[in-house]
Every structure is written in structure tokens, then in C-alpha cells.
Amino acid sequence: MRKYWHVINVGIQNTLVYRFNFIVRSVFGLIPLAATIFLWRAVFNGRTDSATVASYTLGEMISYYLIVTIVDALTAVTDDDWQMAGDIRDGAISQFLLKPIDYLYYRFCLFFSGRMIYSSVALVPVGLFILYYRGFFVLPEHAATFGWFMISIVLTAMLQFLISFTMAMLAFWVLEVSTFIFILFAIEYLASGHLFPLDILPPAVGKALYFTPFPYQMFFPVSIYLGKTTGAAIWQGLIIQAFWVVMLYGVARFAWSRGIRRYAAFGG
């Protein structure tokens, strides 16, 4: 266990170098967010305060996107998948076959430290942004809701990481993984609820998506926060989310062991 704490420590120091990039990324990321909010305000324009569009009030809709931004800062995989694919391509993983350290856990520690640094850097611009929209920002009704939300976020982070890890394993078989990563990212962007809340989709589409892991990558925790998922649906959802984490852990391990068998170290 101690060696992994060490990895986290090193990871923090390494990612601190990118703090300028992080601040640029989080500030520029607010521009499309502001644009989306403007667009929804235009949709609600001329309706009363309590009017809803697909069961969302304007405040809930704006809060939805703000919470998405927070969850995204805490759980999104940014560079990790490229780095892992890079490690495989240029043979940097050879050392993990010799050292008593597990590559998956190693990368997870780096992912964890990367997210910690990113979140703390993004805290200032995102915090100011939320402060600006505080009139629209809704808080969860019960403290317990917030607790479930946090548990769900942890599972979301694991899910995000494991999916990216599995995708990066493709580098064992193909030279260029970036196109595959981008294609999956596009699907995730819509199917996880980044673009809009999934319950404003036609019900049949929304239901179908719930058979995939995608809603658990973003929409599910946010819907707990906003009180759209309540009661028994919360723990049922958490069990399904945990199921996907276990499932993808298995897939990731399988891809790794298969990949290693194919792997022939280059250079060295």
C-alpha cells in the first residue's frame, strides 16, 4: 500500500507542472458552459418562473450544467488515456512487468492525483462562475442526498478511469488509438448526459440508454443531487453503478493480460 501512496505523491508533483494548462483549460471550458446557459435562458424566456421544460425549471436546468461541470472536474479522464497508450507504444510499460507494482493501480493513483490537482485549480474559476449564477443554483434538499451524491461520484470516477484504461489497451493491437478514443468520447458526451439531461430525451431513448454504463458516468450522480432520482431508485442505481465498475474492472484486467501476451517490447 505504501508504494502507491508514493505514486500519488509523485503524481501530484508531476501534475503541478501543468497548473497553468489546467487553469487555461478550466477557464476556457466555462465559455461553452455560459453559452449553453444563455441558450436555455432563451428557451425559458417569456415563461413564468415556475414553468418547466421537460420537468426542469430554469434554475434546475442551469444547476444541472453547473453540477455537470463540478462532476466533470472531479472525475473526467483528460490526459491519462493518451499517456497509457503512449506507454504501451513506446515500451515504457516494460518496467512494470519487472517491478512489483501493478500498472492498473499505478495509473489509478496518477489519475487520482491528477484529478485532485485539477479540481483544486479549477475551484477558483468554477467557484466564481457558480457564485455569479447563485440565483439559479439549487442545493440538495437533504444532507443525505449529498452523501449519496458523493458516493456516486466516487463510483463515477472509477467507471471513467476503467473505461479509459480499457480503451488505452487497444494500443497493444492498433498503432493509432486516438480516433477510437475520440469516437467513444463523442458517444459518452451525449449518452452520459454532458450535452443535456437524459430525461429530456424521448422516454424510449432515455430508457434504452439505461442499459449501458454511460448514464452512470455523469447523469446518475447529477440526478441524485437534483432530486430527480429519489428513494429506492438511489440505492438500486448505486448497485447497478457498482456492478458496472466491477464489470469494467474485469474487462480492463482481461484486456491488459491479453495485451501483455501480444506485447513485444520495442527499444528498451
Added chain:
Amino acid sequence: MNRYLSIYAMLWRNSLVREMTFKSNFLLWIVVEMMWFALQLSFIGVMYLHTESIAGWSKWQVVLLVGASHLIQQLFQAFFLINCTHLSELIRTGKLDFLMMLPVNTRFIVSVRQLDFGAFVNAATSIAVMIYAAHRLHLAPTWLELAGFLALALTGVVVHYSLMFLLASISFWTVQAQGIVWAYYNLFNIARLPDAAFKGLFKVFFTFAIPMLLVSNVPVKLLTQKLGSPLEMGLLLGMSLLCFAASELVWRLSVRRYTSASS
């Protein structure tokens, strides 16, 4: 002039050969871009499930706008994007020395070295979407309007190029400019939304400082007879000249700082 044309023709041939060496990758990138385009369209589609109009724009008008914005973005990508993102690499590795020694304008060769042919395919997709949207709107543009649209769209390409090149020039000052160049991608998101939805400081900033709300709105407003006054077209033209001038100024200032890399 003739010399530049023949150089440019050679660059086209070179880029084409390069693209064709990685055929499957070339096709996959087209798929990626198409998916993102489909994503934007579905966003609009889902929004209009719940409303008739957004700030006075109907569904198919916004589809036309998203299409036009994609067209402009893809044309920019076809001619300039890779070159802008490669600039910091050229500086970091000192390869810029070699380009500076060539007996042509350095900015020209840096800006147009490589073409992205996949982007032409995606530009064609967006034209198809635009034609369908125009058909649903029963638009019958005159030849003059079409020519005007094309001219304004190309003006939009100049805006994107100038701003991205300006950001890329910052690489002369700091190696971390790479992140800034990619951050520009976020701005494309605003260009495809109807300008009437925006208000206040945000609208002023993205009209007069970074004219994202003009780039694709103005050409589409010409087609859909939404222009408040012909002055809007003049504004886009003026802003594009201003952006180009600014990028040239920053470029010249930056090149002066260039000291090559250890080699």
C-alpha cells in the same frame, strides 16, 4: 505570385501523398468529425422537442446555422488548423530555422504547409445538411445571396485562422501555448449558436473583441433574411481585417524573439 501558386500546388501534392499513406486513419478521422457534427445536430433536435423557437430562430434555421458553422470550421481545418497547432512544435525543436531560410514569406509557408483532406469531406457533409435545412425552410436564395454567403463564410475562415494563428504565435514566448491553442476549440461552440440568444457583456465581447458571434451568424442571416441591417456584413468584414492585422502584428513581434533551439 506565380511562384507562390506553384509552391502551393506542390504542398497540395505532398499533403495528399502523406494522407494516403494512412488510409484507414484518414477514414476514421472523418468518422470522428461526422459524429461530433451529428452530436451538435442532436443537441438542437432535442432542444426543439421542447420549444418552438429560441430567440426568434426556428429549428431549421438553427440547423442551417449549425451546418454553416461546421462548414466554416472544416474549411479552416482543411487549410490551416494543423499548421497552427504545429507552430509550437516547430519552435520547440528549432525546425523553424529551416523554414525561415526558404526564399518565401515565412508566415505563408508556416500557415499552409500541410492540408487536411478529410476536412473537405466533412465540409461537403455540412453542405448537404445545409441544403436539406434550406429545403425545409423553403428558401430560394438568389445567386447574389449565395455568392454573398460564400464570401462571408470565407471571411469567417479568415477570422478563425487569424485568431488561432495569433494564439499559436504565443508559443514564441512560452512553451505552454499548446494548451491555449486547443482552448480555442471551445470558441467554435459559440459560433454555432444564434446570436440573438446572447446578451450583455458576453455578447459585446464575442462580437467586438473575439467576433465569434459574427463568424457564422452573419452569413446565415443573409440567407434567411434575418439581417437587421447590411452593416452587420460590414462589421464581419471589418472585424476579420482587424483580426488579421492583429495576428500579423503579434507574429512580427514574436518572430523577433525567436532564438532557435539548441542543436
